[in-house]
Amino acid sequence: MPVVSRSMRLTDRGIYWVLAAALAAAGLIPEFRSLGNLANVATQSAALAVLAVGQTFVILCGLIDLSVGQLTGLIVVLVCDVAAGRDAMMAPALLLAIGLGAGSGAVTGLLNNRLRIHPLILTFGTMSVLQGIVFTYTDRSVGRAPAAIAWLADGRLLGLPVAPLLVLVLAAGAHVTLTRTRFGMHVRAVGGGRDNARRAGIDTDRVAATVFVISGVSAAIGGLLVAGRLGVGYPHAGAGFELDAIVAVVLGGTSLAGGRGSVAGTVAAVLLLGLTNNVLNLLQISSFIQMLVKGLIVIGAILVNQPGGRRAFA
Amino acid sequence: MAFLEIRGLSKTFPGVTALDGVDLSAEAGEVHALVGANGAGKSTLMLALAGVLSPTAGEIRLAGVPVAFGTPRAAIEAGVSIVYQETSAISEMTVAENIFLGREPTTRMGLVDRRRLYEETRRLLDRHRLPLDPAAQVGQLTVAGQQLVEIARALSIAARVLILDEPTAVLSLAEQRNLFDIIAGLKGPRLLILYVSHRLEEIFAIADRITVLRDGRKVTTVATADLRQADLVRLMVGHEVRERIPLPAPAAAPPLLEARLNGSPPRLEVRSGEILGFAGLVGAGRSRLGRSLAGLDPIDLRIDGRPVRLRSPADGLAHGIVYLTEDRKREGLFDNLSVLVNATAAALPSLSRFGVVRLAAERRAGAAILGRLRLVARSLAAPVRELSGGNQQKVILGRALLCRPRILVCDEPTRGVDVGAKDEIYDLLLELVRQGVAIVLISSELKEVLALSHRVLVMRDGAAVREFTAGEASEHDVLQAAMGPLPGAA
Amino acid sequence: QGVETARVQETVTTARFKKAAPYRVGVAAGYLSNSWVVFCLQHIRYEASRHKEISEILVTDAGFNPGKQVADIEDLISKNVNLILYWPVDEKAIQPALEKAVAKGIPTVNTGGGFTYGPGTVANAFIDQVVLGDMVARQLFKDMRGKGRIIAMLPIAGTTAAVDQLAALRTAIKEFPQIELLSAEYGDWNRAKAKQITENLLQRHPRIDGVFSPAGQMSIGVAEAFEEAGRLKEVVMSPGDEYNGWLKWVTKHGRGGAVTFPTRVGQEAVRLGLRILNGEPVKRGLTVPSEYISPASISRYVEPKRPDDWWASTLPEEWKPK
């Protein structure tokens, strides 16, 4: 007789129900149903979605990365300043962004492995450092995003908005990586228990470093999208992104303790957040009440989805 | 030179010398047992061999080649596999994912080949007759199930050295026998099996040679054939096991605790001064019953003849029902807290006044009970996670005893405990019984259940199937009742 | 003097924005959690109430996030507003979104403390921060009799306000060789932060003769730090603005004064927007001038019964924030 289960598994699918309900409710608003508006919502959410997908790797691995917001800001500023609106500079700017994102992630990963301090504190520190670097570089908006980047963020391909397509491709890639590759399994294993994963022969340090690199690269791509949308290198552009990303990841059913979660849930949660903003604006709800409502929606969604267990990081 | 040569191996932790210049040699083809009291250093030695801990000094040679496994990965690659004393599987992943973690089969495209992963797991489990579902989440398995995952994982690594650190501590008889069959089948000229256990019968049944450790040093290595059990005990704990005084008869009073059961007998009754033993296979539902007696699951319950409803273990405690869990790691230990705090955790109401803990009284009470249990620890303030497995068990047993139970439900109370301490625990249980405590004893060590219980209740598939009284039960009868009518032969 | 005079004076033809009433007016606020902005918005609402042709005011709040402000503007376009008044989190960052609006025939009016010149901004109703900074600096230097060491307390680093005010101060200081700028700090419009920064400045500099702080909100924090260190006497406070808490301080201490940062710029923005919707040609920039109020005449503006976080304004009582 097989050794039977001890408890029913909690459903992690709550976010899809919440999203479906929100979509249905939003469908009652005439302006909402316009295709243009839907494309808007998807486009507006693209940068956050990319960052949140990256953060999903980090959180699944039982870590957290607060530095991505400021890293995004730095990349927005540098890309716009270097490119200065010239499409010819597109390639170098792209290389710079990805290189910087990966590099910064690698440094965070290295520090994480060497110093063994809680990643929340570590990345709180690197966030502060990055912020200092951004503002040392410039304290006001600089440069211009090349048209190609603007197209990436805001343009259309065969009538479809490009940024959401990009998100779709990246999310699909991330999903396959997490569920179908050895690396993805190792990420979940390390998140499930670092010591145990090590005992299974996994190079936990390498896995940890890699997820930080992924997170850094996602900040780079997110930064490109933000740069494209804003058109200029605005130094505060990334502020707060890290928290939004974390909220989306956890609302999407990924446990802060690591080991459990999905990219699809994250994307659904990002859409829910974007939808909320859009609908509240369309409904002309006063911004103060909007804030209250958004808070309540986050509370409601986490209560429905409950990827928790009374622990801070659970 | 022997296949495995360990020379002068030492390991110190802050404040503790766990291993002190241990020499050991073992040959391929043998089952080499490692015995010693709790805290003797057996697990530490095995962890060093498996690359989990780096030794402070000394040398390990495998087939003549010096090895220094900095990481478990290096050990695995060298063909050393281990079943850890504490389960090390990842709860969030499935059985199959855990077994092949780090060695997942891949398709030509580099993706994990899930079909092969599950097929190979299926085959492995079938080959060794391990009752596991490859797709089950490990977090939902019982302790025994998790232990089987560990074993399957170790077996899946084509090993030169297979280390088993108390693999049977949480297994019930059928699984234990199965494991011995597996070990017998694996035994071959190229494989060394290192076996750690406190169950001496097992050791005498399967080991070719025995190494005894005491206080971090090697005492001796002897061939099993040259040794009697009593000698081994003396080598391990320094004195012989005492003869046990026979069970006192329970008071002829009405039952202290009654509960409704599925099956027959339809009711469970324990009197003051009585030990009711539970036998059954893994997953028979003994633990579940024990948990409901403690207030973790709803059940029809009478105490002193009055019906009560327990909503939580706190309710249970209020009625004098104390539960000793089998799952030490998940719901027994406060890992990072001190030994003392662990021991007194459930007795705080009696150790405090106006919500303030009387620290001196707490310390006295804790020291007294842990002293009786012969705890080995650096200090009462040391975090409990630093203790050896058996000593951790003593701490949670001490916690239960400090609550002054009227009804004690103990689930595998001697899990991982050395013979000396086991004896001490038996004496303690008997003393409690003499003081009028009613005890429900759940144990997978059939000998233990039979020796200690006034009556033995056998469970199968979640239901009670039979009750034996002390004299009438034989090991054979109990086992047969537990396994049920077998198709074909017995 | 002041920002880009030629550009401000430039005439904008607005025929293509001409529309028939009723109008829906969108307000894309970069932020609303600031009392000055709240008063400014009340001015907008008040002015709108006086025009029957305005049927509705739609307000969005980006909460200091330019990405959200871009999205807000897109949402307002979705809602088919006829006019967008806005104050930016970052003026450059929302240009593309504003350009979309203009391309759709929706005129945009920048409202508040900065002047923006670009295809996304049809016109500005604004307070010239360079002029204001210059007025504050000169009044300070005058009160200091042209010499001494000063510190500057500025708003959030990188904002138009901070950049323009510091530029004005640096320009003015060139004419006063005996004035030395010890340090320029960013107090984020936050009284507590300004106080903490000043506490450290007081440790660092044994003598500080003057404080350049155009934002009254922060001036109070600065003054408090000086007072607690027992050094309020040695220092000259620059004029702040008509922030009620600062006005109370000025009343109590009889020094400092104020250079106004008029919240009625919101009203001017609505009028300007209506003219554009009428197709009347307008100037690219409509300046709402700052005035100096001496400590002696401060009593006409201060409202002692009101909270600190309040602005002297010309709003009728029932339109003041509740």
Add this chain to the structure above:
Amino acid sequence: MSTEAERPRVRMAAIVSGLSAGWLERAAIWVVLLALLGVAALFSDAFVQPIYLFNMVRQAAPVGMAAIGVTLVMVMGGVDLSVGAVISLAAVVAAVLMDGQAGNIGYALAATLTIGAAIGFANGVLIAWNRASPFILTLGTAVAVYGLTQIYSGGTARGIVAPGFREFFNQRIGGLVPVLALLFLAAASLAVLVQRTTRFGRSLYLVGSNPGAARLAGLHGARLTVATYTLSGLLAALGGITLLARSGVSSTFAGRGFEFDALAAVVLGGTTFEGGRGGVGGTVAGLLVLFVAFNLVNILGLNYNTQRVVAGVIIIVASAAYTLLTSRR
């Protein structure tokens, strides 16, 4: 030999009944603090002047009050990110209710504390009942509370502080110790006492260390959760009152970001997200490390941007030094 067997083989010389690990773990952050102060003193003699140091304690008091509550919550294995919002709301409510009348002070403070506790209570109930992730739940509460505050204040900082209120809290006893600093130190000491000696304190550690085991040991995790979050809300409200007293600020976002300063202090102080470790003593040290760091870069005259870089590096280095001092491998 038989008598030896009766006694526990433990060294009884063992230090104070340590809840979590050894003394080193608890002392490490103080060592780091002293080292940092030593370095700071090389740059400015302000860091050896008692009057300056006490002023720093006063600066730290608003965050510190909240950090005490956050510590207790985190020891229990939770986290409370709503404290920044509660601080802001409390400052606004207290100022509005005072309405410039000295006679209103008592009533205003009582009402403010009640509101703070009520928000904490709501957090606690939702977390205990639903087992939702406290990290996100309290983040949501924070957003909702900011919304409430804005609705209540209309976006301006309403309310007039009563005369005498700020003067009382800011006066320096003996010309040296500000009442606010004293109040904070008193609150912290009380919390240390509670955490060390009471059943409530002990329960926090037990539940934080292993909720399952705590349940079996007869503890009521849910009740404790509610009580602790309530306390955290209360202390955050006290932080808001402290902020109002220190700076007179009562705007919607007065306490924005304080939750992360508090969190940084708590974690620097050795309390972890896993729960069951650390304590208020460490938090006080961690808090002071942060404030010494901020003040040092400030007093050095570094510009704001460099400040951010240096502060970040100090946080990482201090934390790493702490880990090094306490690590056991």
